[in-house]
Amino acid sequence: MVLNSGGIQGLERGTVAIVATDSAEDSLTWYLVECFGSTIWNVLPIAAVVIVFQVLVLRRPLQNLPSLSWGFLFVVLGLTFFLVGLEVALFPLGQAMARQLTSPEFLGDQVDFGGREIPAQVVWYRFYWTYLFAFLIGFSTTVAEPSLIAVAMKAEEVSGGAVRARGLRFAVALGVAVGITLGAFRIVMGHPLALYIILGYVFVMIQTYWAPRSIVPLAYDSGGVTTSTVTVPLVTALGLGLASQIPGRNPLVDGFGLIAFASLFPIISVLGYAQLEHWLQQRWAKKPTQPNTKSPPLAAGGYSTRVAATDPNTLNHGLTAISTRIESNQASTNLEDGPHFPREPQGKTCNQFGSKRANLQTRRPCDLN
Amino acid sequence: MLSWQTVKMILQGSLRAIWASFRDLIPIIITVVFFQLFVFQRELPNVAALLLGLALVMAGLALFIRGLEMGLFPLGEQMAKDFARKGSVPWLFAFAFSMGFGTVFAEPALIAVAQKAADLIVAPESLGDGWTEQELRQRRQTFAITLRAVVALSVGCSLILGVVRIIRGWQLHYFIIGGYILVTILTCFAPAGVIGLAYDAGGVTTSTITVPLTAALGVGLASCIQGRNPMLDGFGLIAFAALSPIIFVLLMGILWY
Structure with missing residues (x-):
């Protein structure tokens, strides 16, 4: 996508968008054409690779070719409309706001470091509008992020509903919101970036050790997904505005x-979301007297009866879990231990890498989501 | 050939998807409007362009998600399956x-x-x-x-x-x-x-x-x-x-x- 790049391009994009507001109607057609072209350019190599491999290597006709082609067309058209709409409506306004919030005129009555030379870190709390804006814009842009929607849909499908698409997206959005707010605070205070990032990754490592294992790959993936189409232009505008207004900050860094x-904080929040759910589930599992009419845990044969009852610690320690890996693959039915995946009926034909796995016809023992 | 049934199905799905994408956009709309009206205390500039852009974003997101379900997801899975079958x-x-x-x-x-x-x-x-x-x-x-x-x-x-x-x-x-x-x-x-x-x-x-x-x-x-x-x-x-x-x-x- 034209838009989903970081600092260098975000800067340039911002100026283009502002110019465009003057004659939105004139430039709309041009934008549509431009965006359509770049989206086509984005899809072309994928289509080429797929066709080449399908024809030369796999030598199998694609099933539902018309539906696939319609899908591709929808994706291209949808992305075009999406990007053009953002350029026309949201980016100019949001980027102008990010700049105004950090401009001396706006901060003048709050932070008077122009005349009296008060360092920004002394009056850091006066930037409250900036923090609120950072939080809200981080949250709201992430909720609307198409790549994240795609990954969340996939996760819900794969986990058989154990991971809710909406819950995952809110967890990621909350992570981005907190991350951006903390990042804005860091710029105001002038703390070294590396300190925060290294501490963050140390925290992620500790969390990875304790978190339910099956959520870990998804959490890492959602970290990579957030730096995309909607979030980057607005967040970059905020960072650049803040860094260029406060003396002694480097806009590029x-x-x-x-x-x-x-991209760091969603990992923490998604791991935290899974840990919270896991903790609630364990708490529930420890109270057998509590009636549950829908699905008694004994009938489920999932994690909470088979594994948690014997040794609740071993499986959850991601870093020590290799030894228990083989067992866990056989018992994988719910969120703690890898959710149940509905197997394809023709699974017999697609297992050239090994023999067919036993199909576990179980539901999750409880669903607290 | 598209039968009436498929057209109806696509239309229904699209409408549902447009509603879903509108819900996804509510936070961003609230944020921008709140800051414009209450923090900067200014009117919304160019409301027509704003609404047009929002309509485009909504339609685009809905189309994109529909396209994912119809095109990209099945394609990726089918190719993975074919490669696994080929071994x-x-x-x-x-x-x-x-x-x-x-x-x-x-x-x-x-x-x-x-x-x-x-x-x-x-x-x-x-x-x-x-x-x-x-x-x-x-x-x-x-x-x-x-x-x-x-x-x-x-x-x-x-x-x-x-x-x-x-x-x-x-x-x-x-x-x-x-x-x-x-x-x-x-x-x-x-x-x-x-x-x-x-x-x-x-x-x-x-x-x-x-x-x-x-x-x-x-x-x-x-x-x-x-x-x-x-x-x-x-x-x-x-x-x-x-x-x-x-x-x-x-x-x-x-x-x-």
């Missing part, structure tokens, strides 16, 4: 620094 | 590599970033005097192409590594944590001008079309291979694709200077 926060 | 690991590697390399090398965002970076980095100030305009342009061209090739190569390689990981069932977090430790070490040695670029490149590779296809491919592969769990092994390709360009570009920066 601090602008991309916010993006680094936006 | 040829080298061809699977070749497919993963060319998908990663092809999409990233042609990525418009990367082309723009590479051009911008070439202008910034291959400048008379850093090279010294005595360069003609012709030579300078040529060097910039070389730099931009090299950068794009390096980023594309990194994504191709990372997808191969990701596929190996799915087949062997290795744990993801060793790679990711190891990768970030490597990034931290390389950041200390890399020239300052390349660091921002490297982190930028990591964001460019996770484009909106590549992400769904990669996710579908990984999940499809993991659900076809015996003993692999789609949740545990299927995800993680995107994390690789976002991390590897940082490492490769930092390495390139160290070697270039």
Whole structure:
């Protein structure tokens, strides 16, 4: 996508968008054509690779070719409309806001470091509008992020509903919101970026050790997904505005620094979301007297009866879990231990790498989501 | 031929999707309107363009999601299944590599970033005097192409590594944590001008079309291979694709200077 790049391009994109507001109607057609072209350009190599491999290597006709082609067309058209709409409506306004919030005129009555030379870190709390804007814009742009929607849909499908698409997206959005806010605070205070990032990754490592194992890959993936179409232009504008207004900050380093926060904190929040759910589930499992009419855990044969009853610690320690890996693959039915995946009926034909796995016809023992 | 039934189905689905995408946009609308009206205490500028843009965004998001369900997801899963059925690991590697390399090398965002970076980095100030305009342009061209090739190569390689990981069932977090430790070490040695670029490149590779296809491919592969769990092994390709360009570009920066 034209838009989903970081600092360098975000800067340039911002100026283009502002110019465009003057004659939105005139430039709309041009935008549509431009965006359509770049989306086509984006899809072309994928289509080429797929066709080449399908024809020369796999030598199998694609099933539902018309439906696939319609899908491709929808994706291209949809992305075009989406990007053009953002350029026309949201980016100019949001980027102008990010700049105004950090301009001396706006901060003048709050932070008077122009005349009296008060360092920004002394009056850091006066930037409250900036923090609120950072939080809200981080949250709201992430909720609307198409790549994240795609990954969340996939996760819900794969986990058989154990991971809710909406819950996952809100967890990621909350992570981005907190990350951006903290990143804005860091720019105001002038703390070194590396300190925050390294501490963040140490925290992620500790969390990975304790978190339910099956959520870990998804959490890492959602970290990579957030730095995309909607989030980057607005967040970069905020970072650049803030860094260029406060004396002693480097716009290039601090602008991309916010993006680094936006891809680190979702990992923490998604792991935390899974840990919270797991903790609630365990608490529930420890009270057998509590009636549950829908699905008694004994009948489920999932994690909470088979594994948690014997040794609740072993499986959840991601870093020590290799030894228990083989068992866990056989008992994988719910969120703690890898959810149940509905097997394809023709699974017999697609297992050239090994023999067919036993189909576990179980539901999750409880669903607290 | 489209029957009335299909048209009706598509229409119904689209309407539902438009409503869903409107719900996704509510937070952003509230944020922008709140700040404009209450914090800046100004009127909304150009309401017509704003509404038009919002309508486009909504329709676009709905179409995109519909397209995902109809096109990209089934395609990724079907190809993963076909490769698993064929059982040829080298061809699977070749497919993963060319998908990663092809999409990233042609990525418009990367082309723009590479051009911008070439202008910034291959400048008379850093090279010294005595360069003609012709030579300078040529060097910039070389730099931009090299950068794009390096980023594309990194994504191709990372997808191969990701596929190996799915087949062997290795744990993801060793790679990711190891990768970030490597990034931290390389950041200390890399020239300052390349660091921002490297982190930028990591964001460019996770484009909106590549992400769904990669996710579908990984999940499809993991659900076809015996003993692999789609949740545990299927995800993680995107994390690789976002991390590897940082490492490769930092390495390139160290070697270039």
